[in-house]
Amino acid sequence: SQKIEQNSEALNIQEGKTATLTCNYTNYSPAYLQWYRQDPGRGPVFLLLIRENEKEKRKERLKVTFDTTLKQSLFHITASQPADSATYLCATGRDGGATNKLIFGTGTLLAVQP
């Protein structure tokens, strides 16, 4: 069955360092991957989208890569800050058309220590 895994349940890093989060998928060939941030008790907030024909996308301190050979997406936060502490979710679509069913990964809880 289709599976999306984020192989770190939790990641602790020091302020100023680069955080790298991993999203792996199996039995699936997604056309795109999305990354969301979720703070405790709140809904997820969209951060970045990368499509299968794109190798890399950037937005300010965020960078996402997509390797269809490795079946993996990496999400980087450079110059991390304590305010970046949150759960980060990768997600991809299951069906085409208007309905866009997203499958979410298991999430990685990032803690940036001052």
Place this chain on the structure above:
Amino acid sequence: DTEVTQTPKHLVMGMTNKKSLKCEQHMGHRAMYWYKQKAKKPPELMFVYSYEKLSINESVPSRFSPECPNSSLLNLHLHALQPEDSALYLCASRVAGRDYNEQFFGPGTRLTVL
């Protein structure tokens, strides 16, 4: 207005009660979603409405009954729930028609079933 609102923020109900969750957006999105999220788990899709018609029901028990009265509103009617239905219920919306469009999430309703 790029916001999805949900009411109430918190809800406590007994197993014999009937209650409703409400979701509203004014972004002109014609795809709307209900998700259920348990602690430390990713959001789990329940229902999808596309152009005010129910297009996906992820085998959700009939004690959850969705309704989309118009293009801005989405309700979730609850009846005879079980304690294991306690969770954060998230509503989301997006522009229909393109698979990869981001979803906009509301802040959620924290539901506790006693």
